Amino acid sequence: MSRYRKSLRFSKKGKKIRLFNATLLILVSAVSGLLVFSLLKNNVLAFRGLNLIIAFALGVVVLLSSFFIWKNTFRIFTAALLLVTLLLSSGAMYGVKSLMDLSSGVQSTSNYSEFELGVYVRSDSQVSDIKQVQALLAPTENGDRDNITALLEHIKESKKTDIALSNTSSYIAAYNALVHQETEAIVLNSTFEDMIASHDADYASKIKKIYSYKITRQVETGKRSDSTNADxxxxxxxxxxxxxxxxxxxxxxxxxxxxxxxxxxxxxxxxxxxxxxxxxxxxxxxxxxxxxxxxxxxxxxxxxxxxxxxxxxxxxxxxxxxxxxxxxxxxxxxxxxxxxxxxxxxxxxxxxxxxxxxxxxxxxxxxxxxxxxxxxxxxxxxxxxxxxxxxxxxxxxxxxxxxxxxxxxxxxxxxxxxxxxxxxxxxxxxxxxxxxxxxxxxxxxxxxxxxxxxxxxxxxxxxxxxxxxxxxxxxxxxxxxxxxxxxx
The missing domain is CATH 3.40.630.190 (LCP protein)
Incomplete structure (x- = not known):
């Protein structure tokens, strides 16, 4: 009776190890499959056939472990092999995932550019709300017409305010007109601020922003579809x-x-x-x-x-x-x-x-x-x-x-x-x-x-x-x- 109980105990233990190994095999297969897919898709380690060697080695581990589990043999060896493979493949997948996240991060804004336009008045002006502005001065003929038009349309829709627009030759000319009290308000594209700074280093203390609007525009470059593997x-x-x-x-x-x-x-x-x-x-x-x-x-x-x-x-x-x-x-x-x-x-x-x-x-x-x-x-x-x-x-x-x-x-x-x-x-x-x-x-x-x-x-x-x-x-x-x- 003691031998029977002992045999039954070993049988139950063997089933648990087999179940444990089967669970490990599923995890290893999933992680290894994802790793191999990511390596091949993104050309990671694609030199001297290293990515293919890794794919082959992982395939051998999965097939060999499947055979051992099916035959219910080498249970401890199979568990150790699968555990080591799971740790290595998980670490490798973490590294590849980090690369993919980096690529996604630096590409996340690659298809658009941001422009920020602001409405400015003199720093000592009593005007503090865009609804108080009657007229704006801005350079509409130097390539920024679309952005300025978008700003005015946004003000009209969001603030229910129509503002008259007068043209000037440049943002520096608009700035000069504002500080010399020739106009009550101007439009200023933030990209041009360092140009104004080179004209007047103290410009920031002379004007204040009362309204801003950020514009996003599509970046259109001639990237070709076949360039991924181009030499x-x-x-x-x-x-x-x-x-x-x-x-x-x-x-x-x-x-x-x-x-x-x-x-x-x-x-x-x-x-x-x-x-x-x-x-x-x-x-x-x-x-x-x-x-x-x-x-x-x-x-x-x-x-x-x-x-x-x-x-x-x-x-x-x-x-x-x-x-x-x-x-x-x-x-x-x-x-x-x-x-x-x-x-x-x-x-x-x-x-x-x-x-x-x-x-x-x-x-x-x-x-x-x-x-x-x-x-x-x-x-x-x-x-x-x-x-x-x-x-x-x-x-x-x-x-x-x-x-x-x-x-x-x-x-x-x-x-x-x-x-x-x-x-x-x-x-x-x-x-x-x-x-x-x-x-x-x-x-x-x-x-x-x-x-x-x-x-x-x-x-x-x-x-x-x-x-x-x-x-x-x-x-x-x-x-x-x-x-x-x-x-x-």
Whole structure:
């Protein structure tokens, strides 16, 4: 009788272990299936067949465990195998999910831009409500007509108020009219505020906002449907240095076209100085102005302006807010760049000798902002910005970045906006890993001559520094881009 009870006890224990293993098998199958699907869909670890090897190994574990459970043998071994597989696959899935969340986060605002328009009166004005305003002054002929019209329609619908609108030549002209008491109220696009600040550093204390309206507009770039697995494509990298949401429209201080050829493993970074005098697309109406002003009409205006200038198609864009992006430098333990001329930065008063310099986040910000103490001015600043961006990317794709994985993911979401899909990004990383980091990166910048007598479409009342592009420099840059795209 004791043997029977003992046998019955072992039988019940065996059934429990078998049931436990069957439950584990279901969990492992679900997590492994989701992991394999995510790896293959997003091209994660798609180099040297690693993602396929992982898929095969997980498949073997599931089939072998199913066989052992069916035969009711190797119960302890099966439980251990399934537990280890569940832990590993769950950890891997967490990592892939974090990548997917990052991609979703930086792409979440990629298809729209935000404009904020406000109604302003003098700071000492008794007017405090939009219903008290009888007339507004605004520049309706400089590419901002649609936004101003949308503001007036919103006021009419939400406040049941009709306001007369008078035109002026620019936002600076409107500001001058307001502070000189020539008008009671003006419309001001927040994107133009730093232009007014350059005209009057004390402007904020002289006016007050009584009404604001945020406008969202679709971003329309020529991204092609077949570019996910394309071997050759162009990425526009826009560097801004402002506060607020990354989706907010802003002038672009950095304008780099990254031409990538995955077959030849070549990358060409082409810098167009912010002051380059070019025809501004979209809201700029094809009128001539400095390139940085294209950004005030949205990132797609910058993309289309550069497409027209170089005669290429730009497939993707990346906007970096340097103020927040460079905070990642400290998490990465700093970066090293090669400095080819000695200078001291206005930001932070940092001294940078010739040679390899190690930068923390504040030093990096001073390094990318400085232009006045550089021999080549804005051209040399563009080269320094390229160096810092490249150094940060190299650190982000290194194994040392894994220590601060969560912080880096969070930081990137706050400082980067892009329409670059995760599979395409993973293709670049996979090529880098497979080639052992042998991408050849070259840089170029178009040159020109500085002038102060060229008219600005966005700021017609101001005398601004412009860089008139040298035709031979532009032709040389175009040829270099084509050579990389054609694999030469």
């Amino acid at each position: 050759v494509f162009n990425i526009y990298v826009s560097g801004i240095d402002t506060y607020g949401s990354i989706s907010s429209v802003s002038r672009s201080d950095v304008n780099i076209i990254m031409t990538v050829n995955r077959k030849t493993k070549k990358v060409l970074l082409t810098t167009t100085p912010r002051d380059a005098y070019v025809a501004i697309a979209d809201g700029g109406g094809g009128q001539m102005d400095k390139l940085t002003h294209a950004g005030i009409y949205g990132v797609d205006a910058s993309v289309h302006t550069l497409e027209n200038l170089y005669g290429i198609r730009i497939d993707y864009y990346v906007r970096l807010n340097f103020t927040s992006f460079l905070k990642l430098v400290d998490l990465l333990g700093g970066i090293d760049v090669e400095n080819d001329q000695e200078f001291t930065s206005a930001h932070g008063n940092y001294h940078f000798p010739v040679g390899t310099v190690h930068l923390d986040s504040q030093q990096a910000l001073g390094f990318v902002r400085e232009r006045y103490s550089l021999e080549g001015g804005d051209n040399d600043r563009g080269k320094n910005q390229e160096k810092v961006i490249e150094a940060v990317i190299q650190k982000l794709t290194s194994t040392s970045a894994l220590k601060h994985y969560n912080e880096i993911i969070s930081g990137l979401q706050d400082s980067v906006q892009t329409n670059l899909e995760l599979p395409t990004l993973m293709n670049l990383v996979n090529t880098q890993l497979e080639s052992g980091g042998s991408y050849q990166v070259a840089s170029q910048a178009i040159a020109g001559n500085g002038r102060m007598d060229l008219p600005s479409y966005a700021m017609p009342d101001s005398s601004l520094y412009m860089m008139e592009i040298q035709p031979e420099s532009l032709d040389s840059a175009k040829a270099a881009i084509q050579n990389v795209m054609e694999g030469k």
